Amino acid sequence: MSDDSFKIICHRCRAAVPADVEVCPECGNVLISRPAPPPPAPVAAPVAEAGPSASASAAGSAYVAVPDTDLAELYRQIAAGRPPSVSAASYAGFWTRFIAWMIDTALIVAVTVGIAFAGSTTIAGVVYIGAFLLYYPLMEASSAQGTIGKLLCGVAVTDLQGRRISYPRSYARLFGRFLCSLTGGLGYLLIPFTSRKQGLHDLVAETLVLNRGAY
Numbered sequence: 001m002s003d004d005s006f007k008i009i010c011h012r013c014r015a016a017v018p019a020d021v022e023v024c025p026e027c028g029n030v031l032i033s034r035p036a037p038p039p040p041a042p043v044a045a046p047v048a049e050a051g052p053s054a055s056a057s058a059a060g061s062a063y064v065a066v067p068d069t070d071l072a073e074l075y076r077q078i079a080a081g082r083p084p085s086v087s088a089a090s091y092a093g094f095w096t097r098f099i100a101w102m103i104d105t106a107l108i109v110a111v112t113v114g115i116a117f118a119g120s121t122t123i124a125g126v127v128y129i130g131a132f133l134l135y136y137p138l139m140e141a142s143s144a145q146g147t148i149g150k151l152l153c154g155v156a157v158t159d160l161q162g163r164r165i166s167y168p169r170s171y172a173r174l175f176g177r178f179l180c181s182l183t184g185g186l187g188y189l190l191i192p193f194t195s196r197k198q199g200l201h202d203l204v205a206e207t208l209v210l211n212r213g214a215y
Contacts, residue, residue, distance in 0.1 A: 090162075091197035092155040092209040103149030108135070136177070141170035154212045162210060169205050176201025 007016045013027040023029070108131040116124035139147045145156035145164055157173070159165050165173075180187030180200050187200025196208055 090210045092153075092211050093197060094191040096153050096155060096211075097150075097191065097197075097209055100147070100149035100153040100155060103152055104135075104147045107148060108132075132174070132177075137167065137170040137174050140173065141165050141167045150209070155209050156212050158208050158210055160206055160208060162208070165205075165207055169207065173201050173205035173207055176204035179204065 007018055009016055010024040010027060010029055012029040013024060015024060015026040017024055017026070108128065112124045112128045112131075115127055136147060140150075140157040141164070143164070144151060145158065150156065157165055157170075159169065176187070176199070183200070189199075190203070191197050191199045194203075196202075198208065202208065
């Protein structure tokens with residue numbers, strides 16, 4: 001085999017050079033291009049260990065620090081009478097409250113009619129009046145926070161902060177019911193159109209009717 005088989009031609013100066021030469025000795029042209037070695041892997045910078053005081057400070061700040069925007073929103077909700085714990089989904093709707101009222105009315109009428117059929121219409125009348133003067137206020141201000149109908153429908157009567165109402169407030173709510181009756185029931189029709197689903201009696205007593213477990 002001749003020596004030409006072991007030579008290559010430089011494409012720049014056309015000189016015959018050995019095949020294993022990387023650079024042409026005549027013109028300096030690079031004949032063999034080798035891949036560049038990969039860059040070294042980055043070395044992670046050492047992380048300084050935080051001392052007990054630093055970790056305690058970080059833990060404390062996680063629970064204490066509150067962004068100013070959150071505080072501003074909190075103040076706006078309180079000023080609007082809607083605490084952060086009461087969301088829009090917490091308010092009981094008109095039809096839920098209507099069903100609760102129907103249940104309570106059916107119970108009162110059933111008891112009253114039963115007593116009347118037993119032969120005592122006077123006692124039946126007293127029971128009927130007492131049901132409205134005692135049943136609604138006492139049940140709504142009790143730990144149950146609602147009548148039997150409201151319990152069955154899963155709703156509760158609260159103040160504007162979602163708390164149990166007092167007995168004076170429950171009687172103020174009863175007074176609001178009388179106002180609703182004087183308006184031919186129109187006071188109850190405010191419920192679907194107010195932001196917190198309040199009827200006239202709720203507005204008078206500053207109360208809410210909320211879904212249980214949602215506040």
